[in-house]
Amino acid sequence: MKRLLPFIIILGVLGVAVGSVVYLTRSNSGSMAGVNANQSSSWSQPTPQPTLKPARTGVAGAEPAHTHGPANAPVKLEEFGDFECPPCGMFHPILQQMEKEFGDKLHVTFREFPLASHQHAIPAASAAEAAGMQGKFWEMHALIFEHQNEWKTQFDARPIFEGYAKQIGLDVERFKRDVDSDRVEQRIFLDVRRARSMGVGSTPTVFINNKEIPFQLLPADSLRVLIQDELRAAGTQK
Amino acid sequence: MIRTKWPYALAALLSLAGLADSLYLTVEHLEGRSVPCSVTGGCEEVLTSSYAVIAGIPLAAVGAAAYFSVFSLATLAIFGYRTAGILLRPLVAVMVLMSLWLFYLQAFVIRAFCQFCLLSAAITIGLMIVVLLAWKKGI
Numbered sequence: 001m002k003r004l005l006p007f008i009i010i011l012g013v014l015g016v017a018v019g020s021v022v023y024l025t026r027s028n029s030g031s032m033a034g035v036n037a038n039q040s041s042s043w044s045q046p047t048p049q050p051t052l053k054p055a056r057t058g059v060a061g062a063e064p065a066h067t068h069g070p071a072n073a074p075v076k077l078e079e080f081g082d083f084e085c086p087p088c089g090m091f092h093p094i095l096q097q098m099e100k101e102f103g104d105k106l107h108v109t110f111r112e113f114p115l116a117s118h119q120h121a122i123p124a125a126s127a128a129e130a131a132g133m134q135g136k137f138w139e140m141h142a143l144i145f146e147h148q149n150e151w152k153t154q155f156d157a158r159p160i161f162e163g164y165a166k167q168i169g170l171d172v173e174r175f176k177r178d179v180d181s182d183r184v185e186q187r188i189f190l191d192v193r194r195a196r197s198m199g200v201g202s203t204p205t206v207f208i209n210n211k212e213i214p215f216q217l218l219p220a221d222s223l224r225v226l227i228q229d230e231l232r233a234a235g236t237q238k
Numbered sequence: 239m240i241r242t243k244w245p246y247a248l249a250a251l252l253s254l255a256g257l258a259d260s261l262y263l264t265v266e267h268l269e270g271r272s273v274p275c276s277v278t279g280g281c282e283e284v285l286t287s288s289y290a291v292i293a294g295i296p297l298a299a300v301g302a303a304a305y306f307s308v309f310s311l312a313t314l315a316i317f318g319y320r321t322a323g324i325l326l327r328p329l330v331a332v333m334v335l336m337s338l339w340l341f342y343l344q345a346f347v348i349r350a351f352c353q354f355c356l357l358s359a360a361i362t363i364g365l366m367i368v369v370l371l372a373w374k375k376g377i
Contacts, residue, residue: 010314013309
C-alpha cells in the first residue's frame with residue numbers, strides 16, 4: 001500500500017485537474033474547449049455539445065433600452081457588450097447580418113457591460129449612451145465598434161468619440177455635457193446591474209429569448225441556426 | 239519522511255498552485271471571451287496573442303502539463319525515488335527559461351502583462367529555489 005501511495009496521490013491530482021477543466025469548459029458549454037483539451041493531452045473525454053442555458057429573467061436594465069426591431073418579434077436577442085472587447089467588435093457585423101437576414105422577426109437589445117480591465121470601456125459606453133440621449137445610440141454604437149482598433153490604442157479616446165458625434169450630426173457641446181452626466185452613468189449602472197443579475201461575467205454575453213447562448217455558438221452560421229430554432233419554436237417559421 | 243524531504247513537499251505544493259493557475263488560463267484561453275482581470279489588465283492581449291499557442295496547443299495547457307510533471311516527480315521524490323528528484327532539476331530549468339522568455343514577450347513585445355501569467359512565472363522561480371535547496375541538501 002505504501003509503495004502505491006505516491007501513485008495514488010498523483011492519479012488523484014490528475015483526476016481533479018481533468019475533472020475541473022471538463023467541468024469548467026462544460027459549464028461554460030464549450031465544445032471547442034473539449035476538442036482542444038483532447039489535443040493538449042492524450043486523455044480521452046467526451047466532447048460536450050454546447051446548448052442554450054435555461055432562461056433567466058434578471059432585474060430590469062436601463063429604460064428605455066436601446067433596441068432594434070419590433071417589440072413583438074418572436075425572437076428577442078439581448079447582448080451585453082463592452083466596446084473595447086475584441087470579440088464584441090467581431091460580433092458586431094455578425095449581429096448586423098442577422099438583423100438583415102431575419103428582419104422583423106428579430107428584436108435586438110444592446111446593454112452596456114464595460115469591463116474594468118479596459119481603459120476606454122466606460123468612456124466608450126458613455127459616448128454611446130450620450131449619443132442615445134440625442135436619439136443616435138445605434139449610429140454611435142456602430143462607429144465605435146467599427147473603429148475599435150483606432151481608438152483603443154489611444155491615450156485618451158474621448159476626442160475621437162467627439163469626432164464621431166460630429167460625424168453623425170449630434171450637437172457636440174450637448175454630447176460633451178451628456179457624456180459626464182448622471183443620467184448616462186445611471187444607465188450604465190442599471191445595465192451592469194441587470195448583467196450581474198443574469199450571471200454575466202464576460203463579454204460578449206448574448207441571450208436569445210432570455211437563454212444564454214454559449215460563446216462558441218456566436219459565429220454567424222451557428223447563431224443563424226439558433227435563431228431559426230427559436231422561430232420554429234414560436235411557430236412563425238415559414 | 240516529510241521532515242527531511244521538505245523541499246520536495248514545498249515543490250509539490252508550489253506545482254499544485256501552478257497547475258491551478260495554468261488550468262485557469264487554459265480554460266480562459268479556450269473560452270476566448272474577454273475576462274475581467276483588473277489588476278494589471280492585459281490578459282486578453284496576452285492570451286489572444288500569437289505567442290499563446292504553440293503548434294495549435296495553448297501554451298497554458300503546456301504549462302499545466304509541466305506543473306503536473308513537477309508535482310508527480312516531487313511526490314515520487316518525497317517517497318524516496320531519488321531519480322525523480324534528479325529529473326526535477328532539468329525540468330524546472332527549462333520551465334525557468336520558458337518563464338523568462340514569456341516575461342520578455344509580455345514586457346517588450348506584447349507590451350501587456352497578464353497577472354496570472356506573472357503568477358506562473360513567480361511560482362516557477364519559487365520552484366527553482368526549492369529544487370536548488372534540495373540539490374544542495376543532497377536529497
